Amino acid sequence: MARVNTKQLITEAAVRVAARHGISGASMDQIAEAAGVAKGSLYYNFASKDALFEEVIRSGFERLAGAIDAAREGADPSDAPRAVAGATLETLRGNLDLAKLMASEVFRTDRPWADAMEIARSSVVVRFRDVLREARAARSSTPISNGDSLAELTETAGAAFFGALAGAALDWLLFRPDQPVDRVLDQVLAAFEG
Amino acid sequence: MARVNTKQLITEAAVRVAARHGISGASMDQIAEAAGVAKGSLYYNFASKDALFEEVIRSGFERLAGAIDAAREGADPSDAPRAVAGATLETLRGNLDLAKLMASEVFRTDRPWADAMEIARSSVVVRFRDVLREARAARSSTPISNGDSLAELTETAGAAFFGALAGAALDWLLFRPDQPVDRVLDQVLAAFEG
DNA sequence: GTCTATAATCCGATAGAC
DNA sequence: GTCTATCGGATTATAGAC
Numbered sequence: 001m002a003r004v005n006t007k008q009l010i011t012e013a014a015v016r017v018a019a020r021h022g023i024s025g026a027s028m029d030q031i032a033e034a035a036g037v038a039k040g041s042l043y044y045n046f047a048s049k050d051a052l053f054e055e056v057i058r059s060g061f062e063r064l065a066g067a068i069d070a071a072r073e074g075a076d077p078s079d080a081p082r083a084v085a086g087a088t089l090e091t092l093r094g095n096l097d098l099a100k101l102m103a104s105e106v107f108r109t110d111r112p113w114a115d116a117m118e119i120a121r122s123s124v125v126v127r128f129r130d131v132l133r134e135a136r137a138a139r140s141s142t143p144i145s146n147g148d149s150l151a152e153l154t155e156t157a158g159a160a161f162f163g164a165l166a167g168a169a170l171d172w173l174l175f176r177p178d179q180p181v182d183r184v185l186d187q188v189l190a191a192f193e194g
Numbered sequence: 195m196a197r198v199n200t201k202q203l204i205t206e207a208a209v210r211v212a213a214r215h216g217i218s219g220a221s222m223d224q225i226a227e228a229a230g231v232a233k234g235s236l237y238y239n240f241a242s243k244d245a246l247f248e249e250v251i252r253s254g255f256e257r258l259a260g261a262i263d264a265a266r267e268g269a270d271p272s273d274a275p276r277a278v279a280g281a282t283l284e285t286l287r288g289n290l291d292l293a294k295l296m297a298s299e300v301f302r303t304d305r306p307w308a309d310a311m312e313i314a315r316s317s318v319v320v321r322f323r324d325v326l327r328e329a330r331a332a333r334s335s336t337p338i339s340n341g342d343s344l345a346e347l348t349e350t351a352g353a354a355f356f357g358a359l360a361g362a363a364l365d366w367l368l369f370r371p372d373q374p375v376d377r378v379l380d381q382v383l384a385a386f387e388g
Numbered sequence: 389g390t391c392t393a394t395a396a397t398c399c400g401a402t403a404g405a406c
Numbered sequence: 407g408t409c410t411a412t413c414g415g416a417t418t419a420t421a422g423a424c
Contacts, residue, residue, distance in 0.1 A: 006389080020304050024218035027417060038391050043419065045389090104298045107364045110214045118369065125365065132385055156378055157385040159365035160358040164386075167357015168350050170301045171319065175312065176350065184350055191326055191351040192358075192386025200407080221399060232409050237401065239407090 007045045009035045011056050019097035022104060023053050054113035057105055060098045061120035067091040068127045077138040080131045085165055086185050092169040093181065099173075103166055122155070129158030164188055201239045203229045205250050213291035216298060217247050248307035251299055254292045255314035261285040262321045271332040274325045279359055280379050286363040287375065293367075297360055316349070323352030358382055 013035035018026040028049055032039040046052040071087035072080055092099040106121055108114065133153050168188045172179055207229035212220040222243055226233040240246040265281035266274055286293040300315055302308065327347050362382045366373055 022216065022218050022302065024216050028419085029417080039418095040392075040420090041390050049418070100301050103301050107294050107297050107368060108216065109368060122369075136387070150384065151377075151380060153384060154381055156362050156365055156370065156373065156381040160362035160382040160385040163361015163365075164354040164358035166361065168354035171350055171353035171357075174301060174303060175316075179350065183345075186345060187348055187350040188354040189386065190344065190347060191354040192383065193330070222401085223399075233400090234402090234410075235408050243400065 006035075006037060006041055009037060010042055010045055010052065011059070014052055014056050015097045015101060018053070018056075019100045023101070050112045054111075054116060056098075057102060057113070057117055058120050060095070060102050061117070061124055063095065063098075064088065064091055065120075065124050065127060068124065068131075072127075072131060077134040079135075081135050081161075082185065082189065084128070084131050085161075085188060086181065088162075088165045089169050089172075089181050089184060092166070093173055096173050099166070099170065103170060125155050125158040125162055127158070128161045129153055129155055132157055132161060164191065200229075200231060200235060203231060204236055204239055204246070205253070208246055208250055209291045209295060212247070212250075213294045217295070244306045248310060250292075251296060251307070251311055252314050254289070254296050255311070255318055257289065257292075258282065258285055259314075259318050259321060262318065262325075266321075266325060271328040273329075275329050275355075276379065276383065278322070278325050279355075279382060280375065282356075282359045283363050283366075283375050283378055286360070287367055290367050293360070293364065297364060319349050319352040319356055321352070322355045323347055323349055326351055326355060358385065 010031065014026065014031050017030045017034050020026075021030070028039055028042055031052075032042055035042075042052065046055070067087045067090075068084050071083045075083040105111070106117065109118075111117065136150070136153065165188060168184055172184045204225065208220065208225050211224050211228050214220075215224070222233055222236055225246075226236055229236075236246070240249070261281045261284075262278050265277045269277040299305070300311065303312075305311070330344070330347065359382060362378055366378045
């Protein structure tokens with residue numbers, strides 16, 4: 001092992017460069033220069049450019065999944081959607097380059113790592129779905145409950161919630177960065193009232 | 195003018211190729227082959243690869259904006275969000291390759307055409323915001339209205355609604371295409387109830 | 389484990405025939 | 407207006423020194 005973690009230097013540089021130029025537009029030369037290492041070191045630590053970015057994207061979804069789980073633990077089910085949404089917005093803000101990269105790549109089904117990425121994306125979507133399901137269950141067991149028989153929430157609802165947060169977060173961070181995070185959160189939740 | 199519209203052949207081929215490989219990964223050779231014309235014809239009809247894809251992306255947002263406007267005309271303000279959401283889902287389904295391309299590119303701020311694309315994206319976001327605003331106004335003027343003073347909906351709410359629809363539509367069309375559109379629409383709107 | 393130097397390929401764009 | 411042929415440059419990946 002080297003004195004500093006060369007592998008981490010490389011992945012962080014890859015995120016920075018690819019956020020600006022896209023994955024196809026990010027050359028291994030640029031990444032090596034941004035990381036402060038020689039190009040040969042990239043190919044010692046990663047089998048190929050594809051292997052490098054598979055690692056980058058997969059770890060991005062894992063980070064987001066971890067933030068969701070942490071926010072879920074400390075919240076009542078009925079408050080969990082707001083708590084999870086807030087944690088998602090904060091995570092995207094703290095990893096803006098990675099968020100841009102994930103948004104650009106998440107629906108690309110041609111990459112060599114498409115299967116691995118869909119597993120990672122789906123694990124996040126399922127988390128959102130479960131948070132929404134539990135909030136609805138907690139609400140329908142209150143005295144105010146009515147008799148509507150609603151269709152069960154599916155992954156599609158989770159994907160919609162994820163999409164709303166990602167769309168609002170990137171609109172916010174790229175084009176209206178002066179808003180406080182709570183105001184963005186209020187706008188996301190208000191968009192669907194009624 | 196040629197017997198067939200070569201320019202349109204080229205833009206349609208560019209959408210197909212770029213949906214698979216991304217814009218940076220789509221070579222002018224591939225596009226020419228997919229369009230059934232020579233590469234020289236690409237450079238006769240478009241000044242550059244950048245100019246070609248600026249046209250492609252901009253026209254995609256214009257098509258979506260037109261579908262939104264058409265759905266808005268025939269609906270009561272309180273029903274407009276559902277009508278507009280349905281029209282958006284149908285438009286994305288009918289132009290899946292273009293939708294994938296737009297999703298991959300909409301948050302790329304480094305492109306030469308970034309300013310033009312942000313104007314096009316913003317015009318769609320504003321349409322969603324206005325539909326949501328009018329629905330809320332129509333609802334608050336009913337007898338059931340309460341005294342809550344809610345913050346006015348902003349572009350961020352429109353971006354959230356747009357993101358929810360795009361996220362749900364691509365999850366649907368790419369990974370769960372057997373669902374009927376009405377079920378997808380129900381899931382999107384149900385995700386935010388409460 | 390990291391470096392330099394180079395091989396082999398591919399790309400965007402242009403020139404000029406027809 | 408569309409074609410073929412080609413230029414100059416950039417890219418991924420590898421070889422071998424240290």
